[in-house]
Amino acid sequence: QITLKESGPTLVKPTQTLTLTCTFSGFSLSTSGVGVGWIRQPPGKALEWLALIYWNDDKRYSPSLKSRLTITKDTSKNQVVLTMTNMDPVDTATYYCAHGFEYCSGGSCYSGGLDYWGQGTLVTVSS
Amino acid sequence: QTVVTQEPSLTVSPGGTVTLTCASSTGAVTSGYYPNWFQQKPGQAPRALIYSTSNKHSWTPARFSGSLLGGKAALTLSGVQPEDEAEYYCLLYYGGARVFGGGTKLTVL
Numbered sequence: 001q002i003t004l005k006e007s008g009p010t011l012v013k014p015t016q017t018l019t020l021t022c023t024f025s026g027f028s029l030s031t032s033g034v035g036v037g038w039i040r041q042p043p044g045k046a047l048e049w050l051a052l053i054y055w056n057d058d059k060r061y062s063p064s065l066k067s068r069l070t071i072t073k074d075t076s077k078n079q080v081v082l083t084m085t086n087m088d089p090v091d092t093a094t095y096y097c098a099h100g101f102e103y104c105s106g107g108s109c110y111s112g113g114l115d116y117w118g119q120g121t122l123v124t125v126s127s
Numbered sequence: 128q129t130v131v132t133q134e135p136s137l138t139v140s141p142g143g144t145v146t147l148t149c150a151s152s153t154g155a156v157t158s159g160y161y162p163n164w165f166q167q168k169p170g171q172a173p174r175a176l177i178y179s180t181s182n183k184h185s186w187t188p189a190r191f192s193g194s195l196l197g198g199k200a201a202l203t204l205s206g207v208q209p210e211d212e213a214e215y216y217c218l219l220y221y222g223g224a225r226v227f228g229g230g231t232k233l234t235v236l
Contacts, residue, residue: 039173039227047165047173047216049225060223064128096172103179111220113163113178120172 002026004036004097004118011124012087018123022080022097026116029055029075035100036080037114038071040093048093052100053080087125094120129153131219133228138236139207147231148199149217155198156219162200163218164193166211167230173216177202209235 008020022036029036037052051071052060061069070083080097098114130152139145149162156162164177175184177193180200190206200217212235217228 037225046230047167047218047227049218049227052225060225062224062226103182110179111161112182113161113175113218114165115175115178115184117172117174 002099002116004099004116006095006097006118006121008095008121008123010122011126013127014088014125016087018082018084018087018091020082020084020095020097020121020123022082022118024078024080024097024099027099029053029073029078029080031055033102033104033109033112035102036073037098037100038080038082039096039098039114040091041096041120042090042093045093050084050095051082054100089125092123092125094122096120129221129226131217131226131228133215133217133231135229136232136234138234139204141207141209141235143207144203144205145207145233146196147202147204147215147217147233148196149201149219149228150199151219153221156195156200158195159220160200161220162193162195164191164200164202165216165218167214167216176215204233207235211235 004024035054038050053071068085073080097118099116101112103112132150161179165173167173181193215231
């Protein structure tokens, strides 16, 4: 059974750095084809994809936020950490982490997507 | 900046069929964009429905299906149930990075 849970501060001040941790169970980030991604959703607005880290430490970022984001993994702790610098009130959102996967068919492997999601954590940016 | 566009809202009658679409500002959506579809109800985390255009997860109801239609990714609901009222998001793959669509609010009325 795959589960993920986000943790971190509920309130950060403008210009501060946000650090969020995704703690997961039911899979290993050392398994080929596995990844963990981060997604956010401002109140009443659409989902926004932020970053993804793969089992082989390959990292992908949203081009519009790349300069502010860092994603890392600690395989031994079953954790993925996302840091976002220079926080602004517009970054107020629910932040989700999700299990990512690739799948193989006919001798080739393909990007699957995101299947299992955490419950999300609301982060408010305010002075 | 890449933009993924979905219908802002659609209405369907119970038992009816509706198709939601997902377009890319870069051109036609193909299987190489590995379209994903998600359902989100108020106050809940998104739930994955479809991956890689048309593949269902083990929990995806049979009435949901994914396809490519006229240069867009499409999600079709056949035999719509009242509990299908929700926001639906597509997600496209751009060589590593991903982009969500703006979402479609589906009303069952």
